[in-house]
Amino acid sequence: MHDPVTVRPLISASWRRSREAGVDAAVEAAPLAFERDSLADARGAHPLRPHLPMLEALLRGVADETEHLMVITDAAGRVLWTQGPPAARRAADAIGLAEGFRWSEDAIGTNGIGTALATGRPEYVYAAEHVAHILHRWSCAGAPIIDPDSARVIGCIDVSATVPALHPAMVALVAAAARLAESRLENEMRARDERTRERLLPHLRGLGEAGVLVTATGRILAAGAPGLRGRRVPAPEPGAAVALPDGRVAVAEPLGEAFLLRPTGRVVANAPAHPASEPLLTLSLLGDGTPHALLDGRRFDLTLRHAEILALLALHPHGLSGDRLSLYLYGDDGSSATVRPEIHRLRQQLGGIVRARPYRLGCAVEADFLTVRRLLDEGDVGAAVRLYGGELLPRSDAPAIRAERDELAVRVRRQALDRGGADALWAYAQTEPGRTDLEALERLRAVLPVGDPRHVAVASRSERLLNGGP
Incomplete structure (x- = not known):
């Protein structure tokens, strides 16, 4: 007679969340979250982008030599970057463990990325602990990355492989990589x-x-x-x-x-x-x-x-x-x-x-407008757009003020569209020029996470503009 299988409390809690989210165990792959252009925007705006070489160097040996895949996501579990040998990438592509796909628990059930994001702690998920049957040949370890400025989770670093179980040290490795990324972010913040x-x-x-x-x-x-x-x-x-x-x-x-x-x-x-x-x-x-x-x-x-x-x-x-x-x-x-x-x-x-x-x-x-200029020069688009509450002295007819106002408005809009993530685009959409900017609203619709309550407002405003409304 076989001993009954003991399910870890962490996994049973994740199964319950997945069930409540309506995840089907027969799901065949993670859903696509980003088209190519939107993926480029999300990567460019993410605070981990400057630290990607460090993370890749830290985990390159593991990913390249052991048929493991390194994955970095945003806070919604959407994959921004991956690294690994061709065989691991081919296997991962078949289940949507690739750039642009979403790995939150409500998208594909219990997994090392989504469960770590849900708990806010480093986690590992082995084989049949996954809800989705197609993931039973996979094991993964993920660790969330917390922004020291906002104290919010901004992403996850994960190592996955087609093995029954990962080496116990893998959880410690991704946790160490996450802490190193956080220390880099903290150094930037302190400066x-x-x-x-x-x-x-x-x-x-x-x-x-x-x-x-x-x-x-x-x-x-x-x-x-x-x-x-x-x-x-x-x-x-x-x-x-x-x-x-x-x-x-x-x-x-x-x-x-x-x-x-x-x-x-x-x-x-x-x-x-x-x-x-x-x-x-x-x-x-x-x-x-x-x-x-x-x-x-x-x-x-x-x-x-x-x-x-x-x-x-x-x-x-x-x-x-x-x-x-x-x-x-x-x-x-x-x-x-x-x-x-x-x-x-x-x-x-x-x-x-x-x-x-x-x-x-x-x-x-x-001056607020000079600070916006400086933040744009430094590449901090999110901070620049949040500070840009509207145009410079919009009632002014002074020639030099008009010129400065127009130049700043063009720079803010262009960088918000080219390099701004969801929060930066949302902030721009609240400004007077952004409220009627159809291109910005459509880009925002593309990058907002599924289920984000802002979707409704953005879709409604876009429809009004498309129909000729204010």
Whole structure:
């Protein structure tokens, strides 16, 4: 009499999830998720792309010498890259274990990729532990990769082979590869954090012990009060309330790719600030909202003309003559005499940071549109599109502002289409130009994971545009 087969609790839980998702044990292959163009877009936008050579080098010996296949997926289990010898690739192609196919549990049942993504831990699945009969000749080990910035799973690294069982060390190997990728991502994150702190700390000093500087993902970069740095808050939204770990409630003020949190409770007005080496002026000029500036943490709403002048001075840090500034603002109809009263009023509002002969800004300057430019130059399309809430001063008719606005809009759109993933394209689709951009909406439909709730909104908007609606 045979002993009863003991099913690991991990596997029985995965079987239950697969059954609830409606996975058929007779399924013959994983479903296709990406066409060729969409696959290229997804690869280009994925944060693991720069680290692919390291991962390939780490696992190349295993994949090439043992008939194993290395697989790297995104967070939805869609295969982005594979590596392995021809025999392993041919066997994998027959079941859809290839680039562009989806290996989440709800697509093909229990497997090393989908189950690791579902549990958030390194996992292995052997032979008959798979739900799909066609996978019973396969075994696989997968480990999720967690983004240290957002603390969310962004992908999975997997080794699979047509063997009854993998060597026990294989789970440890893929787990080590995942941890190495995470350490690389963390090093990049820390370098970005340090650059952001250096630029934006004067705003925090302007609020004394009350303020908090956080990333767009809610990580606290710096705080006047002790014990908060390194902790997390919910991802902030401009102007929305945020609960701080110490119980205070703060309002989120965007500062480029970061946020300044201003507590709304007991904060001493005009508290003495710790002076910085030089003032920091941050300009928020993108989108339809009221343009405004922050000067060492203090907010100033701007008229359209003052916003135009500050944008032009930020674009020309070495300064502009009165005639040149007038030409940029008014075209051939202006003169330096027209500019002079506006500069005087701006100086009354912001003080001595507005200098003359030539007109320039005597302080460090951050501007949302300049930050978008920099992020695009650095290839961080996702961050650039999230920050790009709309066009630069959309109501401005100043010739130089129009030129900068148009150039930036074209760059954001092109890079979102060419290199943006689902989140970047979704962010672009929420901007004024993106809402009616049929090409962007159709690309977004192609790259959104199956079952993503955003599918309905994107499909509805695309249909309206195709039918001639707004």
